[in-house]
């Protein structure tokens with residue numbers, strides 16, 4: 098008996114080690130390192146290289162990788178050189194948004210499977226080109242909308258799809274952050290070790306400002322799409338996950354910078370409406386007036402004939418039945434540290450998809466559609482009028498001025514990806 102146990106332990110010890118994919122990270126900032134730590138923890142990655150245009154981000158990241166895994170990644174400031182020399186099998190793209198398309202497309206062309214952050218693109222046609230590149234090169238591309246992998250979002254979605262909230266006619270998604278006017282921050286020389294020209298890349302070259310990098314680009318429209326592109330895409334993605342419809346047919350957004358006095362230029366107040374065939378969805382955000390007046394500051398309310406369902410983040414989901422005699426139902430969130438996310442679950446799905454050669458949970462097409470909703474909201478906001486969306490052709494109906502905004506000129510020598 099004892100011998101039998103010993104024999105089977107030996108068998109376990111001799112089992113094939115999990116395959117280790119040559120893994121590289123492009124953009125070794127806050128979120129990129131959250132993903133890479135998860136990848137190392139999953140035990141199927143050998144970190145061969147890191148790329149960042151800022152040594153102040155790159156060097157600590159490389160030191161941390163070595164400490165955590167023993168891997169000694171080569172360091173690059175140009176992702177093209179990294180792809181060329183290292184030929185990684187998996188690439189994580191966690192740069193600011195304006196770089197996602199070029200980096201992801203180059204990575205799949207070089208033969209890598211990619212985990213790319215949300216929003217997948219800065220303009221809509223970049224997203225279409227990304228989907229095409231993933232398909233043409235037959236690579237798995239997972240988008241970092243980890244809320245599709247969160248246990249409470251999954252059970253909440255099951256609840257909604259099973260009809261327990263009744264027929265839903267309206268969805269309201271929102272994020273309200275505390276804050277206020279803020280203060281302008283001065284332009285300055287870029288810090289030593291940062292290649293600012295390369296950071297700006299295909300986007301306009303602005304003067305360096307600490308408010309933009311690291312992390313602050315979200316609220317600068319040259320590099321991102323404000324709160325709608327940053328937070329909005331997560332919740333718009335939940336709406337598209339729930340509905341059988343693939344896209345809205347009309348989009349209108351309004352808002353402005355009524356409060357902010359800092360150096361950012363994204364709207365501090367915004368409302369967007371998305372008209373679907375069978376329901377209306379809205380997005381709202383404000384970056385001030387954080388208070389206790391509202392039950393929650395984040396998530397999406399689904400309003401149905403049987404009650405109101407709140408899909409939240411830290412607070413899980415809650416269903417408030419229309420019939421007051423029925424109990425409120427609730428499920429807590431199950432989130433990972435740091436930063437209360439479910440990257441681990443999404444990474445597991447990514448590895449499984451690579452193994453089985455099947456589309457992942459947040460396939461690039463899904464990420465493209467959710468990103469498109471956010472970008473259409475921003476497009477309407479910039480135009481100051483509503484747009485009618487032909488989601489099959491991915492064109493705005495009878496509106497050449499609006500269609501022009503589906504792409505944007507790139508700063509040379511960078512070239513807009515071919516759609």
Ligand SMILES: NC(=O)c1ccc[n+]([C@@H]2O[C@H](COP(=O)([O-])OP(=O)(O)OC[C@H]3O[C@@H](n4cnc5c(N)ncnc54)[C@H](O)[C@@H]3O)[C@@H](O)[C@H]2O)c1
Nearest residue numbers: 124126127128148149150151154191192214215241311312
């Ligand atoms: N899924 C989520 O919940 C989630 C959460 C946070 C951030 N994000 C996304 O992750 C991305 C990164 O955000 P962040 O907060 O980590 O920003 P960050 O500023 O901390 O990191 C971005 C890094 O990319 C580097 N970079 C810029 N251009 C580069 C290039 N050409 N090549 C290589 N590196 C380059 C920057 O120097 C910086 O270090 C964004 O797209 C953001 O939307 C997703």
